[in-house]
Amino acid sequence: MELLLTALVGVLMASSVWLMLSRDLVKFLFGLILISNVANLVIFLVGGLTLGEPALIGDAPESETYANALPQALVLTAIVIGFGLVSFTLILALRAWQALGTTDVDEMGLAERRDGPPPS
Numbered sequence: 001m002e003l004l005l006t007a008l009v010g011v012l013m014a015s016s017v018w019l020m021l022s023r024d025l026v027k028f029l030f031g032l033i034l035i036s037n038v039a040n041l042v043i044f045l046v047g048g049l050t051l052g053e054p055a056l057i058g059d060a061p062e063s064e065t066y067a068n069a070l071p072q073a074l075v076l077t078a079i080v081i082g083f084g085l086v087s088f089t090l091i092l093a094l095r096a097w098q099a100l101g102t103t104d105v106d107e108m109g110l111a112e113r114r115d116g117p118p119p120s
Contacts, residue, residue: 005045012038025093025103032089036082040075047071 016038019031047068093103100108 002045002049005041005049009038009041009045012041023105025096025105029086029089029093033082033086036078036086039082040078043071043074043078047074 012034016031016034019027019034022028022031047070050068096108097103102108
């Protein structure tokens with residue numbers, strides 16, 4: 001199971017990097033969302049998978065194993081940080097599209113040079 005999830009993480013990471021290296025802000029944003037989800041999967045994989053085990057200690061006997069709660073807490077924190085990063089980037093991309101009229105990074109660079117002050 002862990003080998004399959006490791007392969008899935010590799011494929012998702014490669015596709016998110018490919019999306020982030022494209023010249024379109026929308027594709028970059030999708031890559032950013034995907035890479036934050038891949039980071040959550042990596043945290044779960046590093047913490048170890050315990051299938052079918054309770055997450056917290058309850059009234060079960062001490063010989064029973066429990067899932068590690070630290071990766072779950074780290075993933076919750078990563079979800080909040082990822083949401084903040086994606087929403088900030090979305091607002092920046094929306095503002096750039098409104099100001100420049102394009103989502104292509106090359107055209108944005110040309111628009112900034114053309115409309116900006118002359119170089120000194």
